Amino acid sequence: MKIIHIFEENLYSIRYSGECKDELERLFDLWEDNEYLFEFFEANQADLVFYKLSIEQAVGETRKEAGKLRDALFEALYENPIQIETLFRNLDNRVVHTFLLSEQKTRRRWLRLYAIRIHENMYLITGGAIKLTQKMGERPHTKQELSKLEKCKTFLEQNNVFDDDSFKEMLNE
Numbered sequence: 507m508k509i510i511h512i513f514e515e516n517l518y519s520i521r522y523s524g525e526c527k528d529e530l531e532r533l534f535d536l537w538e539d540n541e542y543l544f545e546f547f548e549a550n551q552a553d554l555v556f557y558k559l560s561i562e563q564a565v566g567e568t569r570k571e572a573g574k575l576r577d578a579l580f581e582a583l584y585e586n587p588i589q590i591e592t593l594f595r596n597l598d599n600r601v602v603h604t605f606l607l608s609e610q611k612t613r614r615r616w617l618r619l620y621a622i623r624i625h626e627n628m629y630l631i632t633g634g635a636i637k638l639t640q641k642m643g644e645r646p647h648t649k650q651e652l653s654k655l656e657k658c659k660t661f662l663e664q665n666n667v668f669d670d671d672s673f674k675e676m677l678n679e
Contacts, residue, residue: 507661509630509677513580515670516587518624519631520658530619533634537572537617540565546636550645553638557616567615568636575614591627597655606668609655613637620651622658625670632658 508521510528519528527535536542543565547554554564582589597609597620604610610621610629618637621629633654635647642648665676 513583514587516583516590516627517629517631529633530631533619534572534576537568543568550638556638568617571614571617575612575617575619578614579612588627590629594621594623594629607659607662609659620655622655622662624667624673628670628673630658
């Protein structure tokens with residue numbers, strides 16, 4: 507597991523062992539890949555019924571929404587990095603307060619980016635998914651994202667990360 511610096515002191519992304527891309531790059535590449543999207547929506551067609559869209563429409567919507575999510579993320583980072591805080595929310599909608607190393611998400615329709623909040627305006631992307639169901643535990647691909655969040659959080663805790671300074675210290679070792 508390697509932490510990749512994406513933007514100043516605000517955004518980082520995990521690159522898992524054996525992967526050639528960090529999670530942010532991997533996800534945006536997947537969400538632009540027609541073949542992957544067609545296969546995904548075919549495999550999850552029963553969940554797509556709720557949206558009343560054909561597979562072709564879902565592919566088009568996903569590509570469009572991925573572009574908007576990327577634009578919102580990088581617009582916030584480049585124009586005013588403090589705005590990144592407004593993009594992320596607690597993973598559990600019932601939790602109202604944020605805390606150190608809290609599990610976060612940002613979303614655009616059914617697209618999700620998952621992250622660990624290191625500090626105010628500082629996030630570590632751990633993964634993401636196309637989430638068509640209400641709960642993450644309902645499908646294997648979203649369960650996997652929960653597992654990745656926990657794995658990254660455990661990694662940070664084992665490396666004594668508890669705030670932005672300890673995170674930066676870990677990166678410089």
